[in-house]
Amino acid sequence: MRKILVVFLCLSFVLFSCSSNKKAAEATPNAPISTEQAPKTEKQIAKEKAEATKSRQKQKEKELQQRRKAQQKEQERLTKEAEAKKKAAEKEAKKTKKEQDDLIKNAEKTEKERIKEERRKEKEALINADKAEKEAIIQQENAEREAIKEAERLEKERIKAEKEAAKAEKEALKAEENALKQIEKSSVDSEATPVAEKKELSTMEQILAMMDENPRDKNKDAKKEKTNKSTSTSSTDKAIESSTISRGEEEQVVSISEKEKKQMMKDASKGEDSKIKKVYRKVVPERFERETTYPKLYKENPKSILVLYPWNRSQYDKADEMLFVAASKELTYKGYYVLPVLPMLDEYRKDTTKLSSHYTKLTDLRQYKEKYGVDAVLFVTIYRFEKPWWTTNITAVAHYNLISTSTLDTLFSRQADFNYDSQMPPRDNTKDKLVEDEKEAQYLGIMEQMQRYVFLDMPVGPHHKKYASDQKKKSSQRREQKYKVTVKPS
Amino acid sequence: MKRYLFFSSCLALVMMFVSCSKDIYSYKDYDEAAYTYTTSNDLKDIKRISKSYEKIVTDKGAKKKNKFDETRIPPGACIDYAYLKLQQQDTNSAYSFLEKEVSLYPESRTYVENLKKKLGL
Numbered sequence: 001m002r003k004i005l006v007v008f009l010c011l012s013f014v015l016f017s018c019s020s021n022k023k024a025a026e027a028t029p030n031a032p033i034s035t036e037q038a039p040k041t042e043k044q045i046a047k048e049k050a051e052a053t054k055s056r057q058k059q060k061e062k063e064l065q066q067r068r069k070a071q072q073k074e075q076e077r078l079t080k081e082a083e084a085k086k087k088a089a090e091k092e093a094k095k096t097k098k099e100q101d102d103l104i105k106n107a108e109k110t111e112k113e114r115i116k117e118e119r120r121k122e123k124e125a126l127i128n129a130d131k132a133e134k135e136a137i138i139q140q141e142n143a144e145r146e147a148i149k150e151a152e153r154l155e156k157e158r159i160k161a162e163k164e165a166a167k168a169e170k171e172a173l174k175a176e177e178n179a180l181k182q183i184e185k186s187s188v189d190s191e192a193t194p195v196a197e198k199k200e201l202s203t204m205e206q207i208l209a210m211m212d213e214n215p216r217d218k219n220k221d222a223k224k225e226k227t228n229k230s231t232s233t234s235s236t237d238k239a240i241e242s243s244t245i246s247r248g249e250e251e252q253v254v255s256i257s258e259k260e261k262k263q264m265m266k267d268a269s270k271g272e273d274s275k276i277k278k279v280y281r282k283v284v285p286e287r288f289e290r291e292t293t294y295p296k297l298y299k300e301n302p303k304s305i306l307v308l309y310p311w312n313r314s315q316y317d318k319a320d321e322m323l324f325v326a327a328s329k330e331l332t333y334k335g336y337y338v339l340p341v342l343p344m345l346d347e348y349r350k351d352t353t354k355l356s357s358h359y360t361k362l363t364d365l366r367q368y369k370e371k372y373g374v375d376a377v378l379f380v381t382i383y384r385f386e387k388p389w390w391t392t393n394i395t396a397v398a399h400y401n402l403i404s405t406s407t408l409d410t411l412f413s414r415q416a417d418f419n420y421d422s423q424m425p426p427r428d429n430t431k432d433k434l435v436e437d438e439k440e441a442q443y444l445g446i447m448e449q450m451q452r453y454v455f456l457d458m459p460v461g462p463h464h465k466k467y468a469s470d471q472k473k474k475s476s477q478r479r480e481q482k483y484k485v486t487v488k489p490s
Numbered sequence: 491m492k493r494y495l496f497f498s499s500c501l502a503l504v505m506m507f508v509s510c511s512k513d514i515y516s517y518k519d520y521d522e523a524a525y526t527y528t529t530s531n532d533l534k535d536i537k538r539i540s541k542s543y544e545k546i547v548t549d550k551g552a553k554k555k556n557k558f559d560e561t562r563i564p565p566g567a568c569i570d571y572a573y574l575k576l577q578q579q580d581t582n583s584a585y586s587f588l589e590k591e592v593s594l595y596p597e598s599r600t601y602v603e604n605l606k607k608k609l610g611l
Contacts, residue, residue, distance in 0.1 A: 303597050304597045304598070318529070321525060321528040321529070322525060324528070325521055325524045325525055325528070326521065328566070329517060329520065329521065329564075332514075332515060332564050332565050332566070333514060333515065335514070337565045337566075337595050337597050337598060338565060338566060339566060339598075339601060340565075340566030340567070340569040340570045340573070341524050341527075341566065341570065342524065342527055342569075342570045342573050342574070343569065343570070343573050343605060345527070345528060346573075371600075371604060372600065372601050372604070373597065373598075373599070373600030373601055374601075433522075434519060434522035434523055434525075434526045434538060434539070434542065435522045435525060435526060440525075441522070444521055444522070444525055448521065463514065463565070464514065465514075
């Protein structure tokens, strides 16, 4: 195309130049025709030159215009070709996209079908497994039933055999009785052979002693009745044989009839309180003396106590620390010597398995006695210490066990369920407070009050004024040592 | 007049039965001090705690009118104070307060001796 354009431009240039020469020749028609031309002036020459230059410029402009037109045409053609190419490329791209989408769809379909098949297979496998399990269970149950039936059958056969053996033994005993009678008769008739009779009697006595000593022999009553028959003339009715207490040194109850059972139950219930009394006791519990509720504590008489670090099973992290401090303080108010808090706490922190209520065992208490010189150890477990958001009450549940280090007996046990209807105390604006958090300070105070109620009826220790004089003091705590206290601040 | 006599007699009876019960020991700020020790072990807190224990164990916290009664020192307080003094590197006062504890409460002898061995006193 470029070559065509170049050729076209050259031709146009040539034609234009030819036409310009013609025009230039035609442009001077009035020139005189003479064989001898007149000499040209400078002005005329300049004019001619200017006209020539103008004509050349015009030619050039025309050529340029022609070139531009050709270029425009070429550009339009190129643009048209480019657009056509674009359209073709878009079409191809669309085709490829369609093909890819189709491929993807086909792949998804195949995957779905594969997944469906896998699930179907899994379901079938599960169903088959369930069936197999059920069948196995049914077979097992059937086997168990058969085994039970066989066991019952065997037991019946054994019972039958035992009965037959008992019958045989009875018959043997009867035969022996008859033999004894005959021996007695013969001894009465003839006194010549006392030695042989004695021997026979000794043998018979030995046999009887052996049968009495045999633990498998179930007819002991029959033999004892035999001995009793020789001494006394008691009746031999079947009702008495089944429900009598054998006489002699040993007392053994074989079986009791239903009438006797009812009679015994009636006799036992005569000592209980009536319903009215029971309701009254629920409202006004019976008061017991301290020496009846805590006899071991008065007997052991501990002087020093070790408070183990509590086992905190509540949701409040600091409950164990608070209770550790408050319980040791309250026990000192009761007159006991309690080991100090700070060094014991540091010792516990070095090894939390020691000196804790959670991990110490009863076998470790002897070591504590030798090491610390304490007479008793207090185990505490905190189950609950919380304040729900919808109430102002603070609930605390804990279990206390005071155990002796010498005898390992529980001297004091208490399950405490403490409910405190709290009100937020007024703000304390004093400076240099040790416990800056008001909530913690409140909880600490409540824990102290809880300990006061827990150890309220505990016998006092040697450092108390009323030591050894509070045995007869009565308390309304139940014998089970289980109570619930609700306290409201005044 | 009768009403006045009646109310005055009631008040007198009430005043008679209301007794100012004294606790055996004077703990003062023991609870808060011990609890802060459980929660923090900074030197600043230890100094504050030892100050509160000082009021319990010595006569610094007592009023001028009332004499300081050593029998009202609670058991274990002297050992706690001695332990705090050891952490502040004051061994002399720690040793003296340990001996004081033994003098007040003889049943603490075995524990105090073991503690001295452990702490190197």
